[in-house]
Amino acid sequence: MTFVITENCIKCKYTDCVDVCPVDCFHEGPNFLVIDPDECIDCTLCEPECPANAIFSEDEVPESQQHFIALNAELAKSWPTITEVKGASDEAENWNGKPNKLDLLER
Numbered sequence: 001m002t003f004v005i006t007e008n009c010i011k012c013k014y015t016d017c018v019d020v021c022p023v024d025c026f027h028e029g030p031n032f033l034v035i036d037p038d039e040c041i042d043c044t045l046c047e048p049e050c051p052a053n054a055i056f057s058e059d060e061v062p063e064s065q066q067h068f069i070a071l072n073a074e075l076a077k078s079w080p081t082i083t084e085v086k087g088a089s090d091e092a093e094n095w096n097g098k099p100n101k102l103d104l105l106e107r
């Protein structure tokens with residue numbers, strides 16, 4: 001089991017989640033974070049920390065977000081680890097809750 005970051009993180013990237021993770025399983029891209037499923041120990045700590053409610057347990061990922069399970073695994077392989085909170089993206093509050101952000105994902 002792993003936790004998964006979904007679409008609402010895109011262009012928000014608050015990074016609060018990173019602070020509570022006991023292992024280094026978060027990886028950072030230009031405007032999105034992912035969780036490495038091979039590193040996540042399923043501790044549940046990060047889920048309530050996300051102001052964008054973007055983190056779900058793998059078995060609770062909404063139907064419309066299922067493709068993010070594979071996307072987290074894929075991008076975690078190439079993006080660098082992030083271990084410290086950086087603060088949100090400049091326009092995080094504007095983007096929080098906006099639909100259809102997948103096309104805006106930068107790799």
Ligand code: SF4
Nearest residue numbers: 021040041043044046
């Ligand atoms: Fe890290 Fe725990 Fe969240 Fe997994 S569930 S990403 S181990 S904080």
Ligand code: F3S
Nearest residue numbers: 009014015016017050
């Ligand atoms: Fe993204 Fe939420 Fe973490 S917006 S960076 S999953 S705190």
